[in-house]
Amino acid sequence: MQRASRLKREVLLMTTEPPPGITCWQNTNRMDDLRAQILGSVNTPYEKGVFNLEVVVPERYPFEPPKIRFLTPIYHPNIDSAGRICLDILKLPPKGAWRPSLNISTLLTSIQLLMSEPNPDDPLMADISSEYKYNKEVFLRNAKQWTEKYASQQGRASKTPDEEVTQGEATIAKESALSQKRKRNDISRKGKKPCLDS
Amino acid sequence: MESSDSNDKGSIDHSEAQRRSQLDRLEREEAFYHFVNNLNEEDYRLMRDNNLLGTPGEITEEELMRRLHQVKEGPPQQNGDENRGAESTEDVSNRDSIIDWLNSVRQTGNTTRSGQRGNQSWRAVSRTNPNSGDFRFSLEINVNRNNGNPNPEAENEPSVEPSNGEDLENSQSDIETPRSESPSVRQPGSDRSTSEELATEEVSPLRGQRRARSRSPEQRRTRARTDRSRSPINPASETPRRSHHNMPSQTLDHSLVNESEGSSRTRQHVTLRQHTMGTEMASENAILFSTPETRPAPPVLGSSETNGSSESTVPGQRPPTIVLDLQVRRVRPGEYRQRDSIANRTRSRSQTPNNTVTYESERGGLRRTFSRSERAGVRTYVSTIRIPIRRIINTGFNETTSVAIQTILRQIMTGFGELNYYMYSDGDADPSGPTPNQNVDSPDLQNGGDGGGSSSRSESTEGSSGEVYESNNEGGSTSGARREGRNTRGSVTFEESGSLPFLSLAQFFLLNEDDDDQPRGLTKEQIDNLAWRNFGESDALKTCSVCITEYTEGNKLRKLPCSHEYHVHCIDRWLSENSTCPICRRAVLASGNRESVV
Numbered sequence: 192m193q194r195a196s197r198l199k200r201e202v203l204l205m206t207t208e209p210p211p212g213i214t215c216w217q218n219t220n221r222m223d224d225l226r227a228q229i230l231g232s233v234n235t236p237y238e239k240g241v242f243n244l245e246v247v248v249p250e251r252y253p254f255e256p257p258k259i260r261f262l263t264p265i266y267h268p269n270i271d272s273a274g275r276i277c278l279d280i281l282k283l284p285p286k287g288a289w290r291p292s293l294n295i296s297t298l299l300t301s302i303q304l305l306m307s308e309p310n311p312d313d314p315l316m317a318d319i320s321s322e323y324k325y326n327k328e329v330f331l332r333n334a335k336q337w338t339e340k341y342a343s344q345q346g347r348a349s350k351t352p353d354e355e356v357t358q359g360e361a362t363i364a365k366e367s368a369l370s371q372k373r374k375r376n377d378i379s380r381k382g383k384k385p386c387l388d389s
Numbered sequence: 390m391e392s393s394d395s396n397d398k399g400s401i402d403h404s405e406a407q408r409r410s411q412l413d414r415l416e417r418e419e420a421f422y423h424f425v426n427n428l429n430e431e432d433y434r435l436m437r438d439n440n441l442l443g444t445p446g447e448i449t450e451e452e453l454m455r456r457l458h459q460v461k462e463g464p465p466q467q468n469g470d471e472n473r474g475a476e477s478t479e480d481v482s483n484r485d486s487i488i489d490w491l492n493s494v495r496q497t498g499n500t501t502r503s504g505q506r507g508n509q510s511w512r513a514v515s516r517t518n519p520n521s522g523d524f525r526f527s528l529e530i531n532v533n534r535n536n537g538n539p540n541p542e543a544e545n546e547p548s549v550e551p552s553n554g555e556d557l558e559n560s561q562s563d564i565e566t567p568r569s570e571s572p573s574v575r576q577p578g579s580d581r582s583t584s585e586e587l588a589t590e591e592v593s594p595l596r597g598q599r600r601a602r603s604r605s606p607e608q609r610r611t612r613a614r615t616d617r618s619r620s621p622i623n624p625a626s627e628t629p630r631r632s633h634h635n636m637p638s639q640t641l642d643h644s645l646v647n648e649s650e651g652s653s654r655t656r657q658h659v660t661l662r663q664h665t666m667g668t669e670m671a672s673e674n675a676i677l678f679s680t681p682e683t684r685p686a687p688p689v690l691g692s693s694e695t696n697g698s699s700e701s702t703v704p705g706q707r708p709p710t711i712v713l714d715l716q717v718r719r720v721r722p723g724e725y726r727q728r729d730s731i732a733n734r735t736r737s738r739s740q741t742p743n744n745t746v747t748y749e750s751e752r753g754g755l756r757r758t759f760s761r762s763e764r765a766g767v768r769t770y771v772s773t774i775r776i777p778i779r780r781i782i783n784t785g786f787n788e789t790t791s792v793a794i795q796t797i798l799r800q801i802m803t804g805f806g807e808l809n810y811y812m813y814s815d816g817d818a819d820p821s822g823p824t825p826n827q828n829v830d831s832p833d834l835q836n837g838g839d840g841g842g843s844s845s846r847s848e849s850t851e852g853s854s855g856e857v858y859e860s861n862n863e864g865g866s867t868s869g870a871r872r873e874g875r876n877t878r879g880s881v882t883f884e885e886s887g888s889l890p891f892l893s894l895a896q897f898f899l900l901n902e903d904d905d906d907q908p909r910g911l912t913k914e915q916i917d918n919l920a921w922r923n924f925g926e927s928d929a930l931k932t933c934s935v936c937i938t939e940y941t942e943g944n945k946l947r948k949l950p951c952s953h954e955y956h957v958h959c960i961d962r963w964l965s966e967n968s969t970c971p972i973c974r975r976a977v978l979a980s981g982n983r984e985s986v987v
Binding site: 283292 | 937
């Protein structure tokens with residue numbers, strides 16, 4: 192019911208105080224179509240990967256959870272090849288655990304956490320799940336490969352060495368680099384950065 | 390915001406326009422909150438219960454005022470908007486639209502819809518009991534066969550149908566209009582048909598009336614009664630009574646019509662009654678489709694005719710009408726069990742005095758039973774299909790639609806065909822079939838339809854019904870589609886199974902059985918029992934976590950037992966579909982108090 196004002200607030204909040212490693216922005220002029228990026232956490236096979244997600248906000252939001260899926264292929268027990276995510280808070284109760292006090296930011300954070308800690312006991316991808324459980328080496332190798340292949344910044348955005356210095360900095364830099372790339376190729380990164388931080 | 394704006398540099402105009410429209414929206418939202426804050430409790434409830442509050446930011450304050458006045462003045466026109474939108478006619482083929490419509494029905498209550506396709510025209514009326522969650526749906530399909538009298542069809546179908554669709558929606562004052570088409574003839578029959586309104590109303594010229602009546606209080610009463618009579622608690626005792634009522638009303642009905650309209654036409658009716666039940670226990674989800682087919686060929690008429698002459702009245706001169714009456718009831722586990730035991734009794738009782746034949750077959754997880762009984766010259770055909778709904782649902786939505794549903798629907802359709810086949814073969818042959826005295830369980834027989842050729846029936850057997858309830862030994866963990874064929878005369882030919890609206894219907898219910906699985910929200914009464922207060926400045930600043938908006942002076946807040954507070958309109962909406970606190974997820978009601986929440 193309160194979708195418009197709530198979304199406005201949420202987007203504003205995510206712009207001003209984005210959770211670490213997460214960005215989210217309106218994809219088009221449409222308010223209900225958001226895009227997000229999650230940076231793969233350190234010490235995970237997704238490290239250095241930039242994962243794009245689609246966030247579609249239903250009409251009945253916040254009484255219904257937003258529909259979130261990965262646009263970037265990811266090798267993960269709980270994320271299928273279409274990018275759908277098996278996560279309880281993305282579903283309505285009683286099967287799910289969505290509630291209106293959650294928001295897009297918390298959802299994206301949870302997804303980030305899910306990436307770091309897969310839940311092989313509730314798998315969406317059975318093969319990957321058993322691999323994760325019984326053959327972790329192979330899983331890590333595969334996941335890493337996928338990350339490099341699909342989620343790597345290499346070749347998608349020009350990368351300068353200093354971006355890799357610290358993860359925190361790299362986060363913002365990469366994000367801005369990527370969204371720049373996606374949105375407007377000719378605007379300098381410096382110009383973008385304040386926008387993100389403000 | 391900012392980042393998005395900078396991202397959209399190419400379209401500044403766009404974002405400007407967007408910004409403006411969002412500003413407008415925000416203004417309207419403000420106005421909405423203002424409006425809601427100024428409502429007194431009674432008005433608020435009135436608005437909310439009639440679903441008039443709309444969406445903040447979209448609905449203007451003026452519109453809200455208008456709606457409030459409207460709802461206060463006249464009788465609440467529930468679901469007006471929803472219905473209107475859904476009430477477009479003539480797309481039987483559009484399965485999605487039907488399902489959409491049914492979904493809206495499910496949410497809003499009563500709806501009517503009609504349409505025509507090929508030689509079939511159909512009309513659907515539905516009603517939801519908001520308190521119990523029971524859902525009742527009746528669908529009437531009129532098959533127009535061109536051989537006999539194309540004229541009445543031409544009159545009835547196009548003109549009456551659509552207009553009624555509109556009439557129905559609002560008012561009972563329109564009732565008289567369609568009724569006038571079939572003047573006094575109908576009146577007695579319909580008035581008497583308290584227990585079996587369908588039987589009397591299914592005649593095609595009466596559609597208008599029937600439809601209109603379905604909105605009238607009388608009809609409600611009727612339905613309620615029927616509901617009761619179908620209630621799982623007491624199916625056995627109620628059923629015979631219903632059939633009793635059934636016969637006289639039909640008789641009168643029919644004879645009257647024949648007098649007035651000439652007896653050269655044979656009317657054909659098929660009443661399908663679908664009775665869908667979902668248990669609330671998660672493990673005991675069940676669907677029952679009970680589709681009795683009736684053809685009320687009145688004993689009066691029948692007695693005046695010999696078998697031979699009845700054969701000579703060509704079946705199908707009169708457009709056959711199928712009425713499908715479907716009820717969804719929520720059944721609590723206890724009830725269900727009780728029902729089982731009654732069902733057992735019913736069956737055993739009907740075995741002795743009547744000649745009952747039962748065939749059973751099991752195939753692909755679907756257990757089918759077909760039985761036929763004869764009592765006092767009345768033949769009853771019951772076809773039961775039991776489907777373990779759990780299995781269907783667990784396969785997921787897609788599979789459900791594609792495979793399991795298809796299977797079920799095919800089964801149902803097959804059953805239909807069988808029944809028709811029976812009727813036909815019955816009509817052709819004089820009573821000569823075997824009428825064994827005991828139950829014959831022969832799982833080897835396929836589909837239970839194998840006995841078809843051997844069954845027979847004479848004209849005089851028509852007109853009333855008995856029901857056989859199948860016991861369900863698995864305590865509700867399976868479900869069944871049950872069909873009861875009472876008497877059908879004349880074939881009902883369908884263009885194709887997919888063209889029948891009730892297939893969508895079946896699909897709808899099967900799919901929505903999934904929903905029934907889930908805990909429902911609180912009832913309005915339960916919500917209203919929760920504390921509410923006005924926000925005062927003295928309160929520490931807090932934010933409603935549903936809309937992420939800070940409370941302002943005069944806001945109405947509702948406090949849940951866990952002490953979490955929200956805007957009334959925010960939390961009410963959540964609680965209407967859920968039963969936990971959005972913050973702490975604690976159940977809002979103590980489990981003992983919950984009625985429909987599992």
